[in-house]
Amino acid sequence: MSLSDRLSFKDQAFRLREEAVMAATTRLLASKGFDLMTMDDVALEVGISKPSLYKHFKSKEDLATEAMVRLLDGALDFLAGQDAALTPLQRLQDLLAWALRVRLQGGLPFLPSGSPQVRAMLVRSLRYVTRVLKLNGQLDRIVTQAKQQGALRADLPNDVILYNYYSRTCDPAVEYLQLYGKYDSDAIVAHMLSVVFDGLAPPRADSADAG
């Protein structure tokens, strides 16, 4: 309603196409990576021609960066929308589950895996860096809270925990297990969460009290 009133048909179509472009970019970035994703790929997938892309985004760099920004905004929104009653540990677990599901549906990981070039490209973008710092700050606080509650290991520095956490969203294990076809998304998410927080070794009942 409010859209149709204010915007012309052309503008509406333009916005819709922009969303389609973002969706295609995200999918292609996640599957092929930045280097192998061509602007022609994106154009073809959206069903428009390459120069039209440049009406929306001024470069490939811009396009890719925007995709990452949207992912991080999604994560920040997810955090902001979480139930206040949740424990810090549950907040972390739920966010990771969300990120893994995003990934399993063809979305992007939190960390740009791979080449320093891509990292450098992202860091050039203020829009991107802002989000990273915000997410980092929020998660760092939650990790500290979880440690205070005894829900995360106090012997690990926060950054070690955080990078281990982030990196799980681009863990190839997810991809490979999905490729297998043996497990559905729920099973993969459950397994991954279990492994991240509890580890591959069984709980050692003798560790705390026995000695």
Added chain:
Amino acid sequence: MSLSDRLSFKDQAFRLREEAVMAATTRLLASKGFDLMTMDDVALEVGISKPSLYKHFKSKEDLATEAMVRLLDGALDFLAGQDAALTPLQRLQDLLAWALRVRLQGGLPFLPSGSPQVRAMLVRSLRYVTRVLKLNGQLDRIVTQAKQQGALRADLPNDVILYNYYSRTCDPAVEYLQLYGKYDSDAIVAHMLSVVFDGLAPPRADSADAG
């Protein structure tokens, strides 16, 4: 001696250069990835010209595949050379530590992270596939042994354990923590091993006996 006797100067130089080519390829593959590594890069790093590379390897694909094959051979050698007295868990931990150190020194990860194209390329190579199957088989047996000894969680399928294990060798967390400069290699390896096997959550002393 035996080399100088049988091989001409030319042949010796040729072999030495071939090693230099492999070393450069490995380093560049690890840092830039397959797509961004150019044959000119390799040639420049070795100090020879591009066409000379093609006397050693018939294509970029060949070159990259050979680098992966050597890594896997290294892993298989490491396994073969392990002390027979080691527990299965220790064997897994030591191999992972070895792989992480390789990675921290600019080497390749076990899993080709990223694009399906690269995966497809590797799978085309029989030399590569042979090694993968061999390593998979050996590690699968060790994992089963470790489970029987209660050293690994029996509730996780072997393949879930294995892919989580493999994927740690290309975990960006390693890269990022190294980038930080705050931790030395030993600390990073120790932290990673600890996280992989024990998880981010503290041991739950109440889990097995209390209920």
Added chain:
DNA sequence: AAAAAATGCTACTCGTTAGTAAAAGAGAAT
């Protein structure tokens, strides 16, 4: 010492891809 064989290098080809210019087309305003 001279011919023979093999390697290394300079200078190319061909294909691919990011990005652009100018024409063609569709919607909006008078």
Added chain:
DNA sequence: ATTCTCTTTTACTAACGAGTAGCATTTTTT
């Protein structure tokens, strides 16, 4: 209805990268 503006497209350019042809050089062999 007609003009005006904005968008879309076809057809390009420029750069880069994989792989090659043919010449120069160097080692080996007779």
